Amino acid sequence: MKPIQVGLLGIGTVGSGTFNVLTRNQEEIRRRAGRGIEITMVADLNVERAREIVGDRARVVADAREIIANPEIDIVIELIGGYGIARALVLEAINAGKHVVTANKALLAVHGTEIFAAASAKGVMVAFEAAVAGGIPIIKALREGLTANQVQWVAGIINGTTNFILSEMRDKGLDFDVVLKEAQRLGYAEADPTFDIEGVDAAHKATLMSALAFGIPVQFDKAHVEGITKLAAADIRYAEQLGYRIKLLGIAKRRDDVGGIELRVHPTLVPAKRLIANVEGAMNAVMVQGDAVGTTLYYGKGAGSEPTASAVIADLVDITRLHTADPDHRVPHLAFQADELRDTPVLSIDQVRTAFYLRLRVADQKGVLSSITSILAASDISIDAVLQRESNEGEHQTDVIILTHETQEGAMRAALAQMQALPTVLAPIVSLRKEELA
Amino acid sequence: MKPIQVGLLGIGTVGSGTFNVLTRNQEEIRRRAGRGIEITMVADLNVERAREIVGDRARVVADAREIIANPEIDIVIELIGGYGIARALVLEAINAGKHVVTANKALLAVHGTEIFAAASAKGVMVAFEAAVAGGIPIIKALREGLTANQVQWVAGIINGTTNFILSEMRDKGLDFDVVLKEAQRLGYAEADPTFDIEGVDAAHKATLMSALAFGIPVQFDKAHVEGITKLAAADIRYAEQLGYRIKLLGIAKRRDDVGGIELRVHPTLVPAKRLIANVEGAMNAVMVQGDAVGTTLYYGKGAGSEPTASAVIADLVDITRLHTADPDHRVPHLAFQADELRDTPVLSIDQVRTAFYLRLRVADQKGVLSSITSILAASDISIDAVLQRESNEGEHQTDVIILTHETQEGAMRAALAQMQALPTVLAPIVSLRKEELA
Numbered sequence: 001m002k003p004i005q006v007g008l009l010g011i012g013t014v015g016s017g018t019f020n021v022l023t024r025n026q027e028e029i030r031r032r033a034g035r036g037i038e039i040t041m042v043a044d045l046n047v048e049r050a051r052e053i054v055g056d057r058a059r060v061v062a063d064a065r066e067i068i069a070n071p072e073i074d075i076v077i078e079l080i081g082g083y084g085i086a087r088a089l090v091l092e093a094i095n096a097g098k099h100v101v102t103a104n105k106a107l108l109a110v111h112g113t114e115i116f117a118a119a120s121a122k123g124v125m126v127a128f129e130a131a132v133a134g135g136i137p138i139i140k141a142l143r144e145g146l147t148a149n150q151v152q153w154v155a156g157i158i159n160g161t162t163n164f165i166l167s168e169m170r171d172k173g174l175d176f177d178v179v180l181k182e183a184q185r186l187g188y189a190e191a192d193p194t195f196d197i198e199g200v201d202a203a204h205k206a207t208l209m210s211a212l213a214f215g216i217p218v219q220f221d222k223a224h225v226e227g228i229t230k231l232a233a234a235d236i237r238y239a240e241q242l243g244y245r246i247k248l249l250g251i252a253k254r255r256d257d258v259g260g261i262e263l264r265v266h267p268t269l270v271p272a273k274r275l276i277a278n279v280e281g282a283m284n285a286v287m288v289q290g291d292a293v294g295t296t297l298y299y300g301k302g303a304g305s306e307p308t309a310s311a312v313i314a315d316l317v318d319i320t321r322l323h324t325a326d327p328d329h330r331v332p333h334l335a336f337q338a339d340e341l342r343d344t345p346v347l348s349i350d351q352v353r354t355a356f357y358l359r360l361r362v363a364d365q366k367g368v369l370s371s372i373t374s375i376l377a378a379s380d381i382s383i384d385a386v387l388q389r390e391s392n393e394g395e396h397q398t399d400v401i402i403l404t405h406e407t408q409e410g411a412m413r414a415a416l417a418q419m420q421a422l423p424t425v426l427a428p429i430v431s432l433r434k435e436e437l438a
Numbered sequence: 439m440k441p442i443q444v445g446l447l448g449i450g451t452v453g454s455g456t457f458n459v460l461t462r463n464q465e466e467i468r469r470r471a472g473r474g475i476e477i478t479m480v481a482d483l484n485v486e487r488a489r490e491i492v493g494d495r496a497r498v499v500a501d502a503r504e505i506i507a508n509p510e511i512d513i514v515i516e517l518i519g520g521y522g523i524a525r526a527l528v529l530e531a532i533n534a535g536k537h538v539v540t541a542n543k544a545l546l547a548v549h550g551t552e553i554f555a556a557a558s559a560k561g562v563m564v565a566f567e568a569a570v571a572g573g574i575p576i577i578k579a580l581r582e583g584l585t586a587n588q589v590q591w592v593a594g595i596i597n598g599t600t601n602f603i604l605s606e607m608r609d610k611g612l613d614f615d616v617v618l619k620e621a622q623r624l625g626y627a628e629a630d631p632t633f634d635i636e637g638v639d640a641a642h643k644a645t646l647m648s649a650l651a652f653g654i655p656v657q658f659d660k661a662h663v664e665g666i667t668k669l670a671a672a673d674i675r676y677a678e679q680l681g682y683r684i685k686l687l688g689i690a691k692r693r694d695d696v697g698g699i700e701l702r703v704h705p706t707l708v709p710a711k712r713l714i715a716n717v718e719g720a721m722n723a724v725m726v727q728g729d730a731v732g733t734t735l736y737y738g739k740g741a742g743s744e745p746t747a748s749a750v751i752a753d754l755v756d757i758t759r760l761h762t763a764d765p766d767h768r769v770p771h772l773a774f775q776a777d778e779l780r781d782t783p784v785l786s787i788d789q790v791r792t793a794f795y796l797r798l799r800v801a802d803q804k805g806v807l808s809s810i811t812s813i814l815a816a817s818d819i820s821i822d823a824v825l826q827r828e829s830n831e832g833e834h835q836t837d838v839i840i841l842t843h844e845t846q847e848g849a850m851r852a853a854l855a856q857m858q859a860l861p862t863v864l865a866p867i868v869s870l871r872k873e874e875l876a
Contacts, residue, residue: 021586021730031653032585116771126771135731137583143773145575147470148459148751155875215469215774222784235797235868238839242825260785269795269872275713287875292459293573293748296738300731310731313586322768330760333554333564335581336653346660347698357707359673387680401676430673434707437593437725
């Protein structure tokens with residue numbers, strides 16, 4: 001089956017990330033999707049820059065309508081943003097029978113009803129995983145993963161700029177204005193940051209989540225929106241003393257007592273012990289509370305070139321699997337198509353690489369630590385940290401704790417055998433593996 | 439379209455949860471799936487107990503093969519567990535052309551290759567969201583949400599029993615044996631806890647995740663498996679002093695340097711500041727690192743009747759949408775079918791209910807706090823906590839911080855106007871909303 005052809009409208013930060021990831025991982029993506037996926041046309045007003053990014057791997061045009069008019073193109077990715085030309089082009093693409101993938105939360109939160117109706121009428125998908133929380137598959141979780149539940153509420157840190165600013169205000173005790181300037185300097189806030197800091201961007205996303213969670217139309221105009229511009233360092237400090245952190249949350253909540261839905265964005269005190277209170281910097285996280293599943297949480301990068309591209313491409317794969325591949329290739333049992341599994345070997349434990357924690361019960365005498373560390377050195381295992389307990393009086397033995405850097409398990413096992421044989425090592429050595437998970 | 443008929447094999451904890459949630463939320467589930475979903479037959483050796491659970495809403499039989507032989511049944515849920523009869527019944531159901539939903543990680547980790555091949559040959563799905571991390575839609579995230587990525591590693595707390603034991607060991611400084619007995623008494627560990635505490639259950643789940651992440655067949659026999667039975671309280675304490683927590687992790691990691699996959703379960707030191715290190719008690723969490731998306735994390739209840747049922751039913755909805763509904767109803771744009779949206783009103787901010795944080799700059803004189811609290815009391819707003827700063831010498835004014843219990847926003851706004859009018863309130867009152875998110 002020949003690759004599905006995709007047209008890309010707008011090749012800025014997310015567009016170039018999408019092109020690059022799709023090119024870099026094309027083989028892996030094909031094995032998952034059951035069919036190759038290629039961006040064969042790109043439309044951007046800046047034709048020169050677009051050509052620099054795509055080289056000769058895609059045709060670059062200035063006029064997006066050339067893509068929409070091309071019968072070879074099955075899917076159009078809209079990454080232009082805003083309500084104006086983006087709305088017109090999305091509707092034209094739908095009417096031309098193209099599936100649409102978009103990261104445009106503003107467009108969908110305001111014009112979603114019109115756009116989804118047009119798509120349903122034409123039997124095409126408008127997919128928008130990238131519109132909320134970047135690379136976190138939260139749309140999929142709400143739309144497919146939690147379908148058993150009456151959702152009770154959704155609450156998320158869904159704007160990285162404001163979460164970065166709030167984290168910095170708390171860490172450094174600084175006021176909003178000072179941190180905003182710093183965030184702009186570092187590229188975490190735009191030159192005109194209004195949509196972020198006034199909560200509008202978060203409200204677009206919360207609006208989409210409210211529709212997904214509760215089966216209501218998108219109604220951005222009904223959202224209550226407050227940003228973080230009036231937040232004082234003093235309140236962050238007082239909240240901390242009371243055991244709370246302040247986060248800008250987008251919240252959608254079912255209120256069965258009055259038969260309505262709350263839809264609101266505002267700075268919120270959250271208990272410091274909650275995982276979501278510990279989501280720092282530009283990261284995003286969304287909590288979903290369902291009547292069957294209880295509380296779930298989804299965490300990851302909410303913006304940036306490749307994290308957002310990850311969501312755009314997941315939508316391309318979904319559309320390819322569900323609408324353009326044969327039914328047998330829809331969603332394969334093991335994520336990759338059955339005829340695309342590989343026999344990549346599972347390594348034996350000796351070949352595994354990890355860092356280690358070692359606890360040695362040793363005689364409290366001179367030279368003990370040196371004999372241990374020289375065994376490690378001879379095995380090319382480097383030491384990250386040592387913790388030596390002072391021995392209790394009259395005890396004559398003590399614990400030595402060693403953290404190592406990453407090493408091969410086989411090497412560690414050999415070194416452990418040597419250390420265990422030392423007369424000054426008085427008990428079986430405890431060894432545990434350590435992972436930084438970074 | 440008449441409801442899709444489902445047969446349930448085994449109505450224990452998860453089975454009864456599935457039956458109950460499907461009954462309770464049937465209307466909401468139908469609006470999402472595009473078709474009703476009903477369990478019309480239940481097979482359980484304990485026919486009496488099964489009848490008590492389902493009443494007259496489903497036919498109860500002792501022989502599972504009656505369900506498999508019934509041409510009205512489209513989907514079979516297998517919740518028997520184990521490798522024996524469960525394997526035979528799953529294969530028979532597939533051969534009878536039924537889709538299968540199962541929570542049986544042991545079966546799939548060991549016999550998955552055979553079972554998935556049989557399903558592919560018959561063109562049916564074997565869905566298993568409930569087999570890993572209970573209600574967390576991690577299978578869906580790996581299989582559909584992160585398809586753009588070369589997955590670098592997956593690491594998860596995927597056994598609630600051991601995480602509960604490790605949390606208790608750390609909190610109370612107790613040794614493994616003592617906490618295990620306590621966990622058994624509380625129902626967090628089974629009478630024969632071997633599969634959990636020796637890491638076997640986690641290894642079954644890690645095996646499934648390794649296949650989904652890397653496109654390899656399931657190979658449980660290649661997994662390296664270590665449990666927590668030998669873990670000493672001393673090591674948990676030393677790890678803490680070095681800034682680490684010890685968690686039983688299931689890890690699958692791509693090793694491009696040697697062209698292999700690591701697949702292992704063992705107690706692991708994790709930096710205490712990572713979110714996953716703060717996942718306590720019986721909760722589960724899985725981290726996935728992809729080359730495009732970076733680090734993502736998925737958190738929720740990994741076991742229990744209704745959390746697991748949430749995953750089983752999500753699979754039923756997936757199958758209904760993808761394989762038995764007409765193409766127009768596959769995955770609706772807004773989670774609910776387009777003709778099933780409701781006009782539930784979005785509430786005005788005055789109707790919203792939250793708790794509040796108030797900061798009042800007040801004159802440092804007698805009776806100030808009492809005049810404030812009596813306004814709140816008269817408005818039926820109850821106080822959760824008060825923090826009063828001592829005024830600096832010669833300053834004659836001070837901050838009063840009040841946390842309230844939940845109240846209606848309209849009531850709070852009226853009370854704020856009254857408090858603001860007090861002559862002893864010297865600056866605009868700061869009010870922020872507070873959410874417990876529990």
